[in-house]
Structures are given as C-alpha cells and as structure tokens.
Amino acid sequence: MTTSTPKRPPARPLRLSLDDPRIAGLFWQILVVGIAIGIVAWLWSNAVHNLSVRRISTGFAFLGREAGMPISDSWIEYTPKNTYLRAFIVGLVNTLRVAVIGIVLATVVGTLVGIARLSTNWLLSRLAAVYVEVLRDLPLLLQLLFWYVLMQGLPAARQAWKPVEGVFLSNRGLILPSVPLHDANLWTLLALIIGLIVFLIVRRRLIAQQMLDGKARPVWPYALGLVVALPALVSFLVGASWSITLPELRGFNFVGGLTLAPEYFALLIALVTYTSAFIAEIVRSGIQAVPRGQWDAAKALGLKPSFSLQHIVLPQALRVIIPPMTSQYLNLTKNSSLAVAVGYQDIVSIANTTLNQTGQAIESIALIMMVFLTISLGISLFMNWYNARIALVER
C-alpha cells in the first residue's frame, strides 16, 4: 500500500496479474469486502421485506410509548404506565447494580481465595483449591439456578433466619439494616468523596516532592483533615442523621431496611462466587510471578514485610494481574445478562419483554448490544488507563 519512501529501491512496474502482491492484495480485499457487503445487503433486503409483510413498524419510536410491563425490583421510580425508554433505563440501572457490586465483591473474595491458595497451611490451601476447581468447572447458569432454588427453599418471612440482629434471610431475600439517604447525608457523602480525591492528589504531590529531596513528609494530617474532619464538619453543619433503621417483621413482610430481592441476591452470589474462582487463579499466578528474590532483597534492605508487600511485591504482581482481571470484569458484566433465567429484570430481560410485546426484535437487540458494547468499552478504557499507570517504565 505504501508508496515508495526515498530510501527504497524504485518500485517495480505494476503487472496486471495475480502474481503481483499489490494486485493480489487489492483483488482479495475487493473480493472479501464485496462478499461481506453482498451478504449484509441481502440480509437487509430480506428483513425489510419480512417486516413489511408482517406489519412490524421499524425505528425507535416505540421507546416513547407506554410500556405496561411491571418491574418489581427497581431503584428508580417506575410504574407500568411509564414509557419503554424509562423501562430500559431501569433495566440498565439494574444491570449496573449487579455488575458494579459484583465486581467489587468478586475482587475481594477472589483475592482472599487466591492468597489462601498460597497459604502454608495445608488445609486452607486445599480448601481454596477445591473452591476454585468446583466453581470453575460448573456452568454459571447451573450455579445460578441452584442458588435461586436454595433461595426459594428458605423459610418464609415469619420464620426468617436471623444470623445477626437486624439481618434477615428468608424467601423474600436478604434484608439488611440501612441508613436513610436524606439530602443531608448525600451532602456528607459528597464531601467525603471530594475529600478523598483531594487527599489522593495531595499525597501524590508529597511523594513527588520526596522523590526530589528524599525527605519524608507526614501524610496523616492531611488524611485526618480531608477524609475525616471535612465530612464530619459538613455532616454537623447540614445536620445529617446517621441513625440506622433496623428492619422489622410486620405481618407477613418486612418494614424498613434494605431489601435484596431473592432474584438479585441469587444472581449476585452466583456471579461473585463464579468469577472469584477465576480471579483467585489470576491473583495466585500474579503473586507467584514475583520472584522470591524480591522478598529476600527487601528483607536484606531491612524493610518491614508490610512495606515490602505494598511497595515491592504488589506493584510487580499487579502488572501480571491487571490484564486478565480486566477480561474477568468484562465477563462478569456480560454474564449478568443471565438474570433473565431467574427473572431479575436487567436490561436483557427488559429488552426481551419489549421484544415479545412489540415485535421489534432488531431494535431491542441492537439496544442490548449498544449498552454492552458501551459498558465493555468503558471498563476496557478504565483498566487500560490503570494498567498504563502501573506499567513498568522501560528505558
């Protein structure tokens, strides 16, 4: 493709034959692209014909119509009188709710199991190995159905299990104590987040200064001020109340508290346990990838074990861990679409219902694909950024 650069020998004259690599290249490309366009055009013309025969309207106008589908588990205001667009947004929120919480929990559980797998305690490492092996070798859908059946087999609300005061486990799901989210509390949370971000920036600058002159500067006053004092002050000023509401059994159901519906809870458990098995293997191989010599060298320099773990071993292990971890996060997000099998209304389930109600299959599936491609791209971009940040700076 590239035309000659100055240093190259003069280009050979084109021969109009398939033996010439340039002509051959052009020929193959035109052929393949032609076939691809041909297939797509053929499919498209069939679709247009079929849609007109079946009197299915096209376009996304249906999004503005009344959905008429009940959604039982939603974090945002929704009634069946709302539009399809709103139903899709509810579904998207539900998908993200499972995916984000699932990713966090799976990372924690997976890391713990991965470290347990390396423990010198024989029993602990064997148990971790069994956990990993069993969960990895069973289909996720089977595990999901299994958890859901177990969830349905739990006692009714009146005989709910109470492992800790204020926590109920019954066939209505898991009910936890909650903190009411008033405006005042949200302001405090906002202050906490801002304080945390500012603190991280300050910490980076302090470390950068230490790199220059080698003098250690204390970080904790900033931590105290920005992460503890600032939110506390805001909380006091806006008068936030942090009283925890304990759920109570009234009649046949629970009042107050945070309810995780059985469908959501089953899906979350299945996703977290399944993905954590893969994450455990990633963490284990990441830690094993750091040569023993690194520990020994840190010890020889007189560094404390916690310091050498944090500053010597972990940064090196993370380089091995992050890329496969990204694909596990993507898998978890995509696997959350199995929700449809237990009736948790995520975006796929809502699109499926829409498809059955309106017949607009192409648009519904296109919406699912768009949403997931966007989420996948988002996670990839974030993880690539993080990976680039921790990558080895090579000279």
Added chain:
Amino acid sequence: MSSLAHVPQDPLPIGRPRVQRTLGGRIVLWLRTNLFPSVTSTIVTLLLLAVLGKACIALWQWGIANAIWFVAGNDTSACRALRGVGACWAVIPEKYRFILFGTYPFDEQWRPALVVVIFIALFAVSSRRSFWRKELFLLWVVALAVIGCLMWGGFLGMSYVSQDRWGGLPVTLILATFGLAVGFPLGILVALGRRSKLPAIRSLCVLYVELIRGVPLISLLFMASVMFPLFMPDGVNIDKLLRAQIAFILYAGAYLAEVVRGGLQAVPRGQSEAADALGLSYWRKNLLIVLPQAIRHVIPPLVNTFIAFFKDTSLVLIIGIFDLLTTAKTAIIDPAWQSFSVEVYVFVGVIYFAFCFAMSRYSRSLEAQRGPT
C-alpha cells in the same frame, strides 16, 4: 492460563539432618509443618476443621443418612415428608432417561446413548499426542457423519427422528463439538486476517471479533432465535437448533481467533521471513510453517476456551433448546417431583463437572509436559 502452576514448592531447608523417621514420626512432622506451624496457623486449622466437620456431617445426613433412594411409582409423599432433612435421590432413577436424552423416542434411546459414547471416544482419541496426524481429521469427519446418521436415523430399520425431539446430553455435546469443529477453522482464518497487511480485511476481522466479544452470548442467541428468521427470504425456515448452532460457531470463532492470534504473535518473525525467502505462497507458509508452531504455543489456553465454551452451551436454556440443563429443569416440572430440583441439579452438575474437570486436568498435563515457559 496459569503458566506458573509448576513453580516448585519450597524445598526443605538445606542442612536439616536426614533422620530416618518412623511412619508415626513422619506423620507428626507433616502435621507440624503443614497444619500447626504457628499459633495463627493452628487457630486457622482448628477453625476450618470445626466448620468443615459441621458441613460434612450436615451433608452426610442430608445426602446419605436421611436420603431416600427409591420410591414406588410416582408416590413421593415419603420424600416430601423429609424435605430439607434428607435428599430425595429417587428423582434420579425416575427421571434420568429424560434428563439424559430428552424427548427422544424411548425405545430408540440406545442411539443417543451410542452417540455420547462415540463423542467421548472421539475426544479421548483426539487428546492423545500420538494421534495428532492428518488421519485424525478424517476420523472426525467420519465420526461426526456417523453421529448425524444415528441421531436422525431413517434407514437400516432406524426410524427417523427430527431434531426437535433431540434433547439432553447429546444436544449439549453436539452444540459444543460442532461449534468448536467449525469455529476453530473460522477462528484461524480470522486470526490470520487480523494480522494481515490488507487494511480492509484486517478491519473486517477486528470488527467481527470485537463485536462478538463485546456483547453477551445471550444476545447472540436471541439474535439467532428471533432476529435470524427476519433476515431470511420467504420460505426458508432454518431449524431452531441449527440457528443456535450458527450463533455458537460465530461466538466460538471470535474467542478462538483471539487465542490463535496470541499464538501467532509468539512465533518469531524469522520463521515467516524464511518461508517467504523460500518462495512459499501465503497459504503454504501459514499452513506449513507458522500455524503449527502458533497452535502448539496456545494449546493450554485453547483447552481452557473449550471448557468455557462447553459450559456456555447451557445458555440455550434461555431460548428453549433442550440441552442437558434444560431437560433437567423440565424434568422437575412434574408436580410430584417439583420440590427436588437441588437433587437434579447436583446430578447434572456432576456430569458437567466430569467433562470440564477432565479437560482442565488434560490442559494442566499438557502444560506440565511442555514445562515452564
């Protein structure tokens, strides 16, 4: 995947005198080094032992001691009386034919059974390194043809059975095997295309791989079950199983392409340049020189992809194709057996586990043969 699985265990500290110990002494030593080396470790061991013991006793009581293994006819009252206390394994002898073979005509079920045996034999033969020859390809073609003949029938006195009556384990194996058998060559082509110097072909391959990998498998299956008929001309009515099979082939192709691409990247440039220098054509160069080396590099991740793919065939449950998981779920719709899903899921789980565990052991043994890289 885990190329580090063979990092050797810590050797015993050098300099420890080799004392001839009695068996009892060796056991005590092993216990002290592996279970009770320090205070924390001892606490962990004791805690785990307590939890494990409790769990084992509970499982024993539920699964064996209080379990009911057979009931007469459909009378499950004894099982229901013991709900939550003992397992009702009686559901398995009652329903196993349906779970394994679905609605395939009962008297003809030796055919799918034989198909399962052929599949397992085929996998066993293909896993042997000494059989990795050209003849293996022929064997696969013959075996898959025989499987098709057995399932459909319609000759030699075997009655014809249409695909919508197929079900259970054979369907799972068919979806997985045909998906891989067709998806693998497709994946190789796409992987080569993605490394091609021709921009149009390269971008087509990138588009295909990223599109398929970016969306959940379920959306592909929905596409196959509801969108595909819209895209076909009038009168063309492709069977549901075949449509799902096409979706699986496309799905497998994209994932396998990425694995093969990893292998292609591991082959040194010199190999392909040497082939060019010898004047080999593009296809001969790749088929004879580059691909054999590339695929050898990625056999363990390939097997891992096979495992993932095998498990993913269970997703056809959502579009209502009768694979092993769907038959299991359907078997317990029967009111008499409704509340014994856990037992049925355990049964099906054991079957899935057997296949996946065999594959993962195999992948590990391959890695061990190759040694650490």
